[in-house]
Amino acid sequence: MYPKDKKINKNHFDICSSIHNLAKLNVEYFENNQQSSFQLFNSPIPLLGQTSKYATNQYLTELLRDTSQNTYILHTDNFQFSYLGVGLWEKESYIGAIIVGPFLSNLPDETFISYVMDKNNLSLGKKHQLDHYYKSLKVLSSPEYSSLGSLIVTLAANPFINANSLSSVNTNVIINDNRTTELDNEQVYSKIELRYSLERKLMNAVEKGLEEESFNILKSYPIGIYEGSSRNSLRSRKNIAFGLNTVLKLSAERGGVSPIYIHNVFDKFSILIEKLATVNAIDALQKTMISEYCDLVRKLSSDGHSPTIRKAIDYINLNFSTELALNTIADKIQISPFYLSRQFKKETNLSIVEYINRKRIEESKFLIKQNNHSITDIALMVGFQNHNYFCKVFKKMTTLTPKEYLNHK
Template sequence: MKVKEGTVDELIYNICSVIHGICKLNLEFIDINDASASFQLVNSKIPDVLSDSISKTLKYIDCTLQNDIGNNIMHFTDNLQLSYLAVGFFEKSKFKGSVILGPFLSAVPDDSFVSKVLEKNNLPLVHRLQLREYYKSIPIYDFNDIKNVGLLMINLASNTFISKDIIYVSNESTVINEKESESINEGNLISDIELRYKVEKEILNAVEKGSKAEALEFKKLFRFKATHRAPNDPLRAYKNLTFSFNTLLRIACERGGVSPIYISPLSDKFATLIENISTIRQLDTLGETMVAEYCDLVTNYSTAGYSSIIKKAINHINLNYQNPISLNSIASSIDINPSHLSRQFKKETEMTITDFINTKRVNEAKYLIEQNNNSITDIALMVGFDNHTYFCKVFKKLTSLTPKEYLKKSSLNSK
C-alpha cells in the first residue's frame, strides 16, 4: 500500500480495504482536497510501459466523478482495453474523493487482443511478452460481475461502515486417541515430504532443460499436504506452497540459461494469479500451467552453453530486433571489437549475426501474420525490415513460403 502516515481518513481507508480485499484488484482513493490523504491498495504491479497511461486514466476518471452531480457508478475502459469501476465518496452529501477499482478486463486477452493493444498504442513489439503475461494475470469481469461489484462499492461508500470481529465456531464431536493420531499424522507427513522433494527435484531438472512433457509427467506426481502449515486456513497454506514453487521454477529457468529480463514478467504474473485464486483445485491446475510456461521460456530464450559475450549479444538482439541493428551497433552496446564478436558469434551459434537477426525477425513476423491484423508491409516494418521486397526474400528463404502463402496456410489450419 502506498500511503502517508497520519493523513488518511480511517473510515475511507476501512471501506476501501474491504472492497480491495474482496475484489482482489488494485484500488486507488483520490482525495479532492488533500493529495497527501490519497492512497493506493495494490494487488498487481503495473508494467512500467503502461504506468503513464494508467496514471492519466485515473486522473481522468477522478475529474469526471467530480463533475458528476449524481451518485453514480462509473465503468470506464481506456485505450489499453483496461477497465475500471469508480464511485464518488460522499460525506453528508459532500464529495470527498474518488474510489477507483481496477484495472480488470471484459474480454479474454488472447494473442490477437494483445497485438491490437500494441498496434493501437504504438507500443514497441519488444513489450509483447511482458504485456501478454500482464494481461493474462488480470481478472476478467462479465456484466454481472461489473454490476455486483459496482453495487458493493456504491453501497459501502454511501452508508455507515460497521466493523465487527468474527466468531469462529467448529464442531469437534468426533475424537480419536490423541497419541495414535499424532503418530499417524507424523508418519504421513514424513512420507509426503520425502516424495515432494524427490518429485520437485525431477520437475526442476526437466524445466532447466526445457523438457515440457517430462516436467508435466512429474508434476502429476507432485502431491503435498500443506494444511499443517496453516490449520485454520488451508487455502493460504497451499497458496504459500505455490508461491515457493513459483520461486523454484524461476530459479530453474535461470539455470537453464534464460535472462531475468524474460523471467521476471512471467514470475510476477504467476504471483498475482496465485493470490487471486479461490480454490485449491485451481491452484493445482495453475501449477501445471506454471511448469509448461517456464519450460517454454527455456525453449525460446535460453542462452545456455554460450559465452557471456554471446549471451549479451543475443539478449541485445531479442530486445532490439524491431529497430535498426547491425554487427557494429551490437558490438558497441556490449563494448567489444566487431570483428571478434563476428567470429565468436559464428563459432558458438553456427550462424552469422545477420542470419540470427533475420531468423528472429521472421519468427516474430510469422506470429503477427497468424494474427492477420496487419498488412504484410506493416508487419515487415514492425519487425525491423525497412524494405518489403527484402523481407519477402528473407521470409521465403527461411520458411520456403512467401508471407502471403504463409498467411493462406495459417488461415486454412485455423479453420
C-alpha cells in the first residue's frame, strides 16, 4: 500500500513494491543524499549482519552514482549476503537507488558457514543464529539474479503502469472422464498402500537411528503413483523427495530429537531438493537425507529422558562453546543443581561435565577436519579455555591427539 507521505515518489514506490511482491526479497529505496526513504522487508537482518548491511548500503549508493544508466551491480559482502543495486535517473541526473537483498548465490552448507565464520572471526556460539538466518534466505542462481537485475533496470527506466485487471472463467469446459479410466485403479491403490506401509517401517527405522535398514526400505519406495505417463518425471520425483523429507523429520522427532535441531536440517534439504536438476541427483540426496537424520537421532536423541533432562541437554547443545557449569545450567532451567546432577547421571550415565566434554570434542572433530584453524583456536571455539586440557580430553575420548586426528582423517 502506498504510504500517505507526499515526499515519497509514487512511481519509485510502485517499482519497489512490485519487486518486493514478486521476488519476496527485502527492497530499500535511497534518495540522492544516501538517506533511506522507505524499506519493504521480507526477513529482518540479524544483529550480527547489520553493520555489514549498513556498509553495503553506503558502498552501493556511492558506486551507483558513478555508474552508467541501464546497469545493475551485484555486491556480495563478508557474510556472503548478496545484493542487487540499481540507480534511478531523471534527465541523465542521478536521483536515487534501489537495493534488493540480501539473498544467497550458493547453498549454505557446513563448508560455506565455516568459511563465513572464519572470515568474520565469529565465535562458534554464533553458528546457530547464522545458520538459521541463512536457511531463511532465498538462493538465486546466476540466471535468476541476472534476470531480476535486468527487470529492475527496465522498470527504473520507464514509467510504472498500474494495469487494469480482467478475469475470465470458462464454464463450458467438458471434462473427459475417459482419461481417468486409463489408469488401473487397483494398481494405484496397491501402490498407495505399499507406500504408506513402507513409510511406517521407514519411520520406525529412522527413529532408532538404523541407517542401513532405512536404506533397504528406501530401495522399495514406490514411484509413479502420481506421475502420469512419465515415470521418471523430475517434478514428481522432487515431490516424492519433499514427502520423504517430511517423513524423516517426523521420524527424528519421534526418536527424541528436539525440533531445535531438526528445523535447520529440514529447511536445508528442502532448498537442496528444489535446486537439483536430475533424477540421479535426487536419488543420491535421498540417501544423504536418511544418513543425516539417522545421525541426528544417534547423536542428539533425548528419547527416554525426562522433560527436565531434555531441557538441560538442549541447553548444553546450544551453548557448549560458552563457559558452562552445573549451577549455570540449573539456573537456566530453574531446578536445583543437586537434583540436576543426580538426575542427569541417572538418565544419561554421564556427569554434566562428561556430557559437555563429549559434545565439545564431537564439534572439534568437525573443525579439525576443515583444517581452517589452529588447534588452540579450535579449543577456544568449542569452549575449552586451556589448550593442554583440550588435548588431554580429546585423546581420552578418541585415543588420538588433535594433530594425530588431523593426519589420520
